[in-house]
Amino acid sequence: MNNNIETVEGKLSDKAPKNSIVKVLFQGIWKNNPGLCQLLGLCPLLAVTSTAVSALGLAVATLVVLCMSSIVISLLRKIIYKEVRIPIYVLFIASLVTIVRSYVEAYLPDLYSELGIYLALIVSNCIIMGRAEAFAKNNNPIYSFFDALGNGLGFAIVLFVVGSIREILGQGTFMLGAASLLGSFGQGLECTLIDSDYTIMVAILPPGGFFVLAFLIAYKNFAANYKRNRLENSFKINSKIL
Amino acid sequence: MNISESKGVVRQILGLETAPHLKASMTTQKIMLIVLLSLIPAFIVAIFYFGFGVFWQFVNCTVTALICECFVCLLRRRNLLHYLSDLSYLVTAMILALTLPPLLPVYYSVIATVFAIIVVKAVFGGLGHNIFNPAMAAFIFLVISCPKIMGTTWVVPAPFAYGQASLSATVDVIYKGEDPENLKHLVEALNLSDNSNDKEELQQGQGILEKLDAITGATFLEKVKTSRKAKTLNELTEADFSTSQNQAYIALAIAYLVGGLILIGCRIILFRMVFTFFTSFAVLAIVLHHFYPSVFYTFTENLLYGGVILCGFYIITDPVTNAGTAKGRIYFSILAAFLIVILRAFGSYSDTVAFAVMLSNACAPLIDVLTHRRSFGIGYKKGDL
Numbered sequence: 001m002n003n004n005i006e007t008v009e010g011k012l013s014d015k016a017p018k019n020s021i022v023k024v025l026f027q028g029i030w031k032n033n034p035g036l037c038q039l040l041g042l043c044p045l046l047a048v049t050s051t052a053v054s055a056l057g058l059a060v061a062t063l064v065v066l067c068m069s070s071i072v073i074s075l076l077r078k079i080i081y082k083e084v085r086i087p088i089y090v091l092f093i094a095s096l097v098t099i100v101r102s103y104v105e106a107y108l109p110d111l112y113s114e115l116g117i118y119l120a121l122i123v124s125n126c127i128i129m130g131r132a133e134a135f136a137k138n139n140n141p142i143y144s145f146f147d148a149l150g151n152g153l154g155f156a157i158v159l160f161v162v163g164s165i166r167e168i169l170g171q172g173t174f175m176l177g178a179a180s181l182l183g184s185f186g187q188g189l190e191c192t193l194i195d196s197d198y199t200i201m202v203a204i205l206p207p208g209g210f211f212v213l214a215f216l217i218a219y220k221n222f223a224a225n226y227k228r229n230r231l232e233n234s235f236k237i238n239s240k241i242l
Numbered sequence: 243m244n245i246s247e248s249k250g251v252v253r254q255i256l257g258l259e260t261a262p263h264l265k266a267s268m269t270t271q272k273i274m275l276i277v278l279l280s281l282i283p284a285f286i287v288a289i290f291y292f293g294f295g296v297f298w299q300f301v302n303c304t305v306t307a308l309i310c311e312c313f314v315c316l317l318r319r320r321n322l323l324h325y326l327s328d329l330s331y332l333v334t335a336m337i338l339a340l341t342l343p344p345l346l347p348v349y350y351s352v353i354a355t356v357f358a359i360i361v362v363k364a365v366f367g368g369l370g371h372n373i374f375n376p377a378m379a380a381f382i383f384l385v386i387s388c389p390k391i392m393g394t395t396w397v398v399p400a401p402f403a404y405g406q407a408s409l410s411a412t413v414d415v416i417y418k419g420e421d422p423e424n425l426k427h428l429v430e431a432l433n434l435s436d437n438s439n440d441k442e443e444l445q446q447g448q449g450i451l452e453k454l455d456a457i458t459g460a461t462f463l464e465k466v467k468t469s470r471k472a473k474t475l476n477e478l479t480e481a482d483f484s485t486s487q488n489q490a491y492i493a494l495a496i497a498y499l500v501g502g503l504i505l506i507g508c509r510i511i512l513f514r515m516v517f518t519f520f521t522s523f524a525v526l527a528i529v530l531h532h533f534y535p536s537v538f539y540t541f542t543e544n545l546l547y548g549g550v551i552l553c554g555f556y557i558i559t560d561p562v563t564n565a566g567t568a569k570g571r572i573y574f575s576i577l578a579a580f581l582i583v584i585l586r587a588f589g590s591y592s593d594t595v596a597f598a599v600m601l602s603n604a605c606a607p608l609i610d611v612l613t614h615r616r617s618f619g620i621g622y623k624k625g626d627l
Binding site: 199201202203205211218 | 383
């Protein structure tokens with residue numbers, strides 16, 4: 001009897017085919033953007049984006065924590081027991097957040113007072129947990145790092161855009177207080193775009209965050225589906241009611 | 243939209259009431275036209291007492307609304323003429339013109355209208371799908387966005403105000419950015435002299451006003467609010483409705499009443515809704531004032547100041563944003579009246595009517611679900627239809 005079974009074509013491999021690193025990176029930035037597509041981390045996204053600078057500060061802090069936590073979790077993915085993975089992730093993320101928080105408190109006190117509780121709440125930011133659970137626990141550190149980088153950048157871009165729009169509409173200024181974050185370079189970025197008589201204050205209030213985010217999501221969906229919709233529309237019969 | 247895609251939507255539109263449906267001869271276009279015409283008495287009264295600022299607000303809002311509707315129409319690839327023929331944007335513009343401060347600079351009324359048409363109406367799916375009343379939502383948007391300019395551009399009404407706040411004088415304030423203070427003084431001075439043609443008395447009146455440090459900028463409701471905070475509401479004298487200043491509010495109320503009666507006569511708005519609204523409002527206001535005179539103000543002031551009458555006839559009866567069932571509409575009116583009385587006492591803004599309408603609009607879908615009519619033939623109870 002021949003026990004050697006020949007390999008059959010189309011055998012199931014235990015690993016899914018891998019995307020290229022660049023693709024992984026850009027998926028987080030555009031197609032699978034955490035702010036616009038996954039709709040994760042909405043609490044800080046809406047709460048801290050009343051000015052561009054505080055949005056940028058939180059974005060950088062989240063990006064750093066996200067990258068580090070993804071690498072650490074990916075390195076340890078084989079020795080973490082599946083049953084207790086969530087507490088262990090939280091433990092790692094919490095220690096990283098504590099480091100970042102202490103750093104910000106020490107070196108950027110203005111930003112620290114502006115971000116307030118939301119800096120500490122990065123621990124419970126669902127993007128970080130989401131990336132750890134969805135990507136880092138199944139992939140090697142390099143991939144995980146680029147995935148985290150893409151997602152973090154995507155989130156940072158959304159935060160910054162929402163913050164800028166809200167600040168310009170609501171206060172008329174742009175990058176006010178950038179000096180505390182970026183030093184003398186930031187000083188040059190501060191400018192006033194709209195006279196304070198013509199600002200729409202609702203933009204920096206909570207409803208403004210929802211309005212701006214909703215329009216950004218609408219734009220993202222429009223741009224992402226533009227080609228497909230155009231193709232589909234070309235098959236439709238133009239029914240104009242006269 | 244093809245049928246397989248539109249499954250959910252069709253069910254949603256037709257699902258409010260069970261099967262036998264009649265097609266009414268009233269079209270949306272006709273309804274909107276009658277509503278618009280019925281607002282004309284109020285519009286004329288507003289011009290008489292507040293000056294031509296109201297007219298320019300209407301022009302601003304209409305032009306902006308028209309442009310926004312064209313824009314939305316192009317985006318949705320509809321037929322332009324058919325899309326614009328429903329005229330609902332004109333009604334929105336008219337209600338906005340009547341509620342916005344008469345001397346509001348053009349920038350703000352344009353923003354309010356863009357918000358009303360694009361964000362409140364078009365984004366939710368156009369006429370018939372909007373959750374909130376566009377005019378009220380836009381008004382609240384302005385109240386929250388720029389409370390300062392809303393306070394300073396309000397005119398204290400006076401008879402023959404159109405003489406002072408003429409077409410050209412209001413153009414200067416609304417379009418050319420002049421300070422509204424001067425014109426406000428001129429209009430208010432008309433109250434001091436009964437005979438407005440007498441130039442000397444007029445100038446005397448202006449002289450008195452100039453010597454005063456501050457004049458009542460906002461409405462009577464603002465005064466009530468501040469005195470409530472200072473716990474001196476009991477000492478506040480009741481408003482004297484024979485003065486020329488307060489005549490304006492009575493005249494406006496009568497004009498809205500006339501318009502409302504026309505609408506009831508044409509069977510555009512439901513009499514039972516208007517009736518329930520005013521009855522519950524009266525009962526609540528009188529009872530609460532009787533027991534807590536330090537918190538709630540009297541019924542007459544509550545009714546005549548602010549937009550309660552406009553709200554009762556034109557805002558809550560909006561067929562799109564109120565509840566969809568017969569019973570639900572009555573509950574909706576009671577809720578709106580209740581919220582107005584309560585928010586007048588405890589709200590932090592004095593524009594309570596708009597907030598009350600928005601809150602009850604938000605409750606309308608829930609009211610629909612709770613008052614769903616029994617389907618024909620099932621769930622029969624004895625003595626019931």
